[in-house]
Amino acid sequence: MDTNSYYTHTMAELEFGARLAWRNTLDCIGRTHWKRLTVIDVSFKKKPEEKLVLINPEIIEREGKQLEEEGCLSLPEIREKVQRAAKVKVRAQDVTGKWFEVEGEELLARALQHEIDHLDGILFIDRLSRLKRDLVIRKIKKLQKNGEW
Ligand SMILES: [Zn+2]
Numbered sequence: 001m002d003t004n005s006y007y008t009h010t011m012a013e014l015e016f017g018a019r020l021a022w023r024n025t026l027d028c029i030g031r032t033h034w035k036r037l038t039v040i041d042v043s044f045k046k047k048p049e050e051k052l053v054l055i056n057p058e059i060i061e062r063e064g065k066q067l068e069e070e071g072c073l074s075l076p077e078i079r080e081k082v083q084r085a086a087k088v089k090v091r092a093q094d095v096t097g098k099w100f101e102v103e104g105e106e107l108l109a110r111a112l113q114h115e116i117d118h119l120d121g122i123l124f125i126d127r128l129s130r131l132k133r134d135l136v137i138r139k140i141k142k143l144q145k146n147g148e149w
Pocket residue numbers: 013071072073074114118
C-alpha cells in the first residue's frame with residue numbers, strides 16, 4: 001500500500017483519536033520513512049502518554065474471542081459486530097527503530113487488530129460473513145444512491 005493513501009486514510013481515523021498523534025509522528029520521522037505505521041490512542045486523547053506509535057507492527061499472539069461493534073470513518077454510518085481475538089500481542093518498532101512488544105485486551109486488542117488490518121488493506125467489513133458483508137454493501141449503495149454517503 002502506498003504511504004500517501006494510508007496517510008489520507010489514517011487522517012480519517014478519528015475513532016481512535018489518532019489524528020494529532022499521527023501528525024506529530026510525521027513531523028518527527030518524516031512521511032516517507034516507513035511503509036507501515038499506525039497510531040492508536042484508545043484513551044481518545046485523555047491520556048496522551050498511552051498513545052501507541054507502531055511501525056511495522058505484526059500480531060504475534062492471539063487469544064480468545066470477542067464480538068463487539070466496530071465502526072470506521074472510512075465507512076461512515078456503518079457499524080457491525082466483528083469477531084476479533086480477545087487478547088493480542090503485537091511486535092513493532094518505535095520511532096527510533098527499536099523493536100518492542102505490546103499486549104492489549106478488549107478495546108485495545110480490537111483497535112490493534114482493526115488498525116493492523118488497515119495496513120494490510122483489510123476493512124472490518126471484510127471480517128464479516130459473506131451474507132452480512134453483502135447486506136452492508138447494499139446499504140452503502142442505497143445511501144450513495146440517495147446522496148447520503
Ligand atoms: Zn478504520
